Amino acid sequence: EAGVVQSPRYKIIEKKQPVAFWCNPISGHNTLYWYLQNLGQGPELLIRYENEEAVDDSQLPKDRFSAERLKGVDSTLKIQPAELGDSAVYLCASSLSAAGTEQFFGPGTRLTVL
């Protein structure tokens, strides 16, 4: 069974540029999460999807971040414009449902903003 797939694995951009990250969850997993992980910290939830609906986006900085999961399968997280402080690892995770106790994480996208 394929795990959670993310691309790109690494991205280097200059500040004020836009950037997008893509995630394909495990087949059949209805719940999809985007997390941000700073160096030496634990993952922090940005947004959670139940199928195509964003049900918890309270931690998403909506002035510059946006996300979509149009068909309830893969998802895209976008930052526009990027700031120096956005440098971090962006992790995608999925679970069978919101009630699932186990989340499966992808390898993440390491973003560096110069």
Place this chain on the structure above:
Amino acid sequence: GQSLEQPSEVTAVEGAIVQINCTYQTSGFYGLSWYQQHDGGAPTFLSYNALDGLEETGRFSSFLSRSDSYGYLLLQELQMKDSASYFCAVRAGYSGAGSYQLTFGKGTKLSVIP
């Protein structure tokens, strides 16, 4: 709000036993999870405790005391490959946000030495 406390670093000898503690403060507590993350890798699920007591899975065990808001991860017969960061994470429910949210601690970096 929620807070979790766990030691930042632990060093142990190969073959030994190590315990990583986690204390938490939260409302709407459902359970405590543990995740392992190797450098540059994805967090992977280790265990979940919803009830008081000890859960054993091979060399790893996890304990929860809900009355003390405390849990620990016990690693036995340490191997070099166990060198990684270990995160405790509280699973809590919020009526306004839907079902559950996972909040991670800052992680404990375990170094296993020969």
